[in-house]
Amino acid sequence: MATIRDVAAAAGVSVSTASRVIAGNPATSPASRAQVTAAVKALDFRPNTQAQSLRSTRTNSLGLLVSDVRNPFFADLAHAAEQAGLDAGYVTLLGNANERVDQQDRYLNTLIQRRVDGILLTPHGDGSGAIADIVRRGIPTVFVDRTVDGVDVPTVTTDSNKGIQQAVQHLSSMGHTRIGFISGPQSTSTGRERWAAYTNALAMSSLAADVELVYFGDYQTASGAAGMQKLMNLQTPPTAVIAADSLMAMGAISCVHEMKLKIGRDVALIAFDDIEMFTLLDPSLTVVSNNVHEMGKLAVGLLIDVIGGRNPQSIVLPSELIIRSSTSSAEQAGSIITRGH
Amino acid sequence: MATIRDVAAAAGVSVSTASRVIAGNPATSPASRAQVTAAVKALDFRPNTQAQSLRSTRTNSLGLLVSDVRNPFFADLAHAAEQAGLDAGYVTLLGNANERVDQQDRYLNTLIQRRVDGILLTPHGDGSGAIADIVRRGIPTVFVDRTVDGVDVPTVTTDSNKGIQQAVQHLSSMGHTRIGFISGPQSTSTGRERWAAYTNALAMSSLAADVELVYFGDYQTASGAAGMQKLMNLQTPPTAVIAADSLMAMGAISCVHEMKLKIGRDVALIAFDDIEMFTLLDPSLTVVSNNVHEMGKLAVGLLIDVIGGRNPQSIVLPSELIIRSSTSSAEQAGSIITRGH
DNA sequence: CTGAAAGCGCTTACAG
DNA sequence: CTGAAAGCGCTTACAG
Numbered sequence: 001m002a003t004i005r006d007v008a009a010a011a012g013v014s015v016s017t018a019s020r021v022i023a024g025n026p027a028t029s030p031a032s033r034a035q036v037t038a039a040v041k042a043l044d045f046r047p048n049t050q051a052q053s054l055r056s057t058r059t060n061s062l063g064l065l066v067s068d069v070r071n072p073f074f075a076d077l078a079h080a081a082e083q084a085g086l087d088a089g090y091v092t093l094l095g096n097a098n099e100r101v102d103q104q105d106r107y108l109n110t111l112i113q114r115r116v117d118g119i120l121l122t123p124h125g126d127g128s129g130a131i132a133d134i135v136r137r138g139i140p141t142v143f144v145d146r147t148v149d150g151v152d153v154p155t156v157t158t159d160s161n162k163g164i165q166q167a168v169q170h171l172s173s174m175g176h177t178r179i180g181f182i183s184g185p186q187s188t189s190t191g192r193e194r195w196a197a198y199t200n201a202l203a204m205s206s207l208a209a210d211v212e213l214v215y216f217g218d219y220q221t222a223s224g225a226a227g228m229q230k231l232m233n234l235q236t237p238p239t240a241v242i243a244a245d246s247l248m249a250m251g252a253i254s255c256v257h258e259m260k261l262k263i264g265r266d267v268a269l270i271a272f273d274d275i276e277m278f279t280l281l282d283p284s285l286t287v288v289s290n291n292v293h294e295m296g297k298l299a300v301g302l303l304i305d306v307i308g309g310r311n312p313q314s315i316v317l318p319s320e321l322i323i324r325s326s327t328s329s330a331e332q333a334g335s336i337i338t339r340g341h
Numbered sequence: 342m343a344t345i346r347d348v349a350a351a352a353g354v355s356v357s358t359a360s361r362v363i364a365g366n367p368a369t370s371p372a373s374r375a376q377v378t379a380a381v382k383a384l385d386f387r388p389n390t391q392a393q394s395l396r397s398t399r400t401n402s403l404g405l406l407v408s409d410v411r412n413p414f415f416a417d418l419a420h421a422a423e424q425a426g427l428d429a430g431y432v433t434l435l436g437n438a439n440e441r442v443d444q445q446d447r448y449l450n451t452l453i454q455r456r457v458d459g460i461l462l463t464p465h466g467d468g469s470g471a472i473a474d475i476v477r478r479g480i481p482t483v484f485v486d487r488t489v490d491g492v493d494v495p496t497v498t499t500d501s502n503k504g505i506q507q508a509v510q511h512l513s514s515m516g517h518t519r520i521g522f523i524s525g526p527q528s529t530s531t532g533r534e535r536w537a538a539y540t541n542a543l544a545m546s547s548l549a550a551d552v553e554l555v556y557f558g559d560y561q562t563a564s565g566a567a568g569m570q571k572l573m574n575l576q577t578p579p580t581a582v583i584a585a586d587s588l589m590a591m592g593a594i595s596c597v598h599e600m601k602l603k604i605g606r607d608v609a610l611i612a613f614d615d616i617e618m619f620t621l622l623d624p625s626l627t628v629v630s631n632n633v634h635e636m637g638k639l640a641v642g643l644l645i646d647v648i649g650g651r652n653p654q655s656i657v658l659p660s661e662l663i664i665r666s667s668t669s670s671a672e673q674a675g676s677i678i679t680r681g682h
Numbered sequence: 683c684t685g686a687a688a689g690c691g692c693t694t695a696c697a698g
Numbered sequence: 699c700t701g702a703a704a705g706c707g708c709t710t711a712c713a714g
Contacts, residue, residue, distance in 0.1 A: 392707035
């Protein structure tokens with residue numbers, strides 16, 4: 001591979017001058033600019049990023065560590081962040097924590113060693129381990145979607161209160177009084193927040209809270225199926241269920257299918273995240289949606305602010321209910337469930 | 342941040358010795374090993390990867406450039422490759438080409454500049470541009486899922502012939518004679534191969550080929566919807582349709598729903614890729630499946646071989662038909678479609 | 683087993 | 699506007 005030394009030689013200038021031309025430094029003569037540009041082209045020269053950043057301590061790269069690439073929500077988030085990063089001149093190195101703290105920490109270490117300029121993270125765990133490291137080292141970091149108590153970095157999150165409140169109201173207005181909840185893990189802020197929002201919303205709609213109606217999953221498909229099964233096998237099963245993420249909603253649906261029941265008719269379902277495929281299901285799914293694209297874009301913006309030494313405010317985006325066909329009337333659902341058993 | 346110089350000083354040894362201990366070089370005394378290990382711990386030292394790889398010309402990183410992260414097939418592929426890479430000591434930098442040649446080339450350049458040890462790519466285009474660059478420079482590269490004519494790098498692909506043949510046979514055995522095909526773009530090898538396989542399979546089942554029944558999409562959702570619409574609006578619409586990837590299948594389904602028709606009853610559908618969500622649809626989708634996990638794992642294995650200077654053979658994996666509920670009898674489908682119009 | 687020295691490919695004050 | 703020189707943080711022959 002050609003080095004800048006080769007370019008300088010071919011252009012008949014010093015390495016310094018070649019470097020300046022390549023970097024776009026205005027302190028260069030038109031003549032050397034032409035010479036160097038031609039040499040770069042002729043030799044197909046690509047600066048070695050390792051060497052550049054070793055010297056300049058910038059890498060023009062961002063690390064994005066998501067909880068689970070296979071979750072459509074995070075795939076969309078990754079896509080949005082990557083595009084926003086690219087527009088700002090950053091390349092985004094994507095990592096996948098697989099909803100596991102150990103894998104998150106491993107990737108975080110890798111990103112530290114590669115000296116990424118900043119890290120975008122959907123954090124998992126209690127903020128010890130690698131998260132404590134990056135904060136202590138002062139590596140520019142922004143949390144997205146999730147937060148960690150006691151860790152003071154800017155965040156971009158969604159306030160699910162409004163969406164969940166609308167969801168419970170909507171179900172209540174259709175006569176549902178027993179609303180199940182398949183919760184996310186309590187080791188994540190979203191898991192805790194959504195559960196609390198559900199509990200609050202029940203109270204606001206004057207519905208009794210029944211601990212039996214809450215199942216704690218882990219944001220993965222299998223736990224959604226297990227949760228739905230447990231709920232439907234209760235003495236008095238719920239007539240409606242809210243699932244706290246898309247993957248668990250998918251699991252819940254598969255469980256309902258296996259029981260030879262039908263979503264919307266036998267049990268109403270509200271999912272989280274506005275996944276394209278949810279509109280294709282029969283019935284299409286009512287969802288609490290958040291603007292994932294905006295989230296990714298804003299998070300990259302905040303991170304660039306932090307990298308630039310600024311101290312940006314955290315951002316909280318609203319959520320909202322999108323009503324589709326999976327939420328039917330309780331009378332209907334109740335009667336059929338009764339028949340079903 | 343602590344450097345190796347700090348570690349050496351704290352341990353009371355030379356930088357060379359510190360480096361050797363850290364690298365696990367056996368030519369070190371137990372005493373200095375203990376000293377250095379303690380110093381590393383005390384200072385929380387992390388070697389600077391930039392500097393390491395600048396010197397050793399290895400980066401222990403792999404670049405993985407997929408066509409579209411939001412496509413579940415590629416998300417699964419990324420996940421599989423990343424895990425396999427991690428197991429072999431590599432960190433995988435994931436990039437997203439968005440099914441666009443220009444974005445692919447941009448990322449490829451970035452990966453070259455970062456001196457990744459090898460590149461895993463689902464290639465797009467004709468092999469000019471950045472792909473020609475990486476081949477010319479001899480950067481270890483493996484193509485996965487797709488190939489590029491005239492570019493001689495090891496590949497891991499799926500032979501879709503068998504799966505498509507089974508699909509057509511299956512449909513034919515159920516009485517379907519007009520089988521539509523929503524094809525991938527002809528700028529990809531899979532797009533060309535699957536179309537050819539479809540044409541062949543028709544002949545093998547003694548079905549007439551009708552150019553009207555083929556629509557050329559771009560592997561994205563919208564084109565699947567457009568394709569289905571075109572097919573269903575034909576004078577004599579098909580009674581069954583095969584969609585060449587999961588996203589286009591999703592688009593096709595949404596189009597059918599909008600027409601107030603039902604998959605399986607009004608038109609049979611076979612999709613590509615065994616996406617979890619396809620099992621949840623009503624009716625569940627018959628698919629031509631390939632083992633994406635195996636693909637990702639094998640591709641990483643080949644890439645590591647190439648990096649190691651070996652010259653591995655390309656691998657072709659089989660595809661197979663998984664029959665579910667979206668493929669009904671033609672009599673039924675035909676009659677209802679006739680009624681529907 | 684150990685240390686001094688050179689060098690990976692760049693950038694950046696410094697002096698002119 | 700330009701060049702010589704130092705140095706970013708490591709690794710690796712080399713000599714002992």
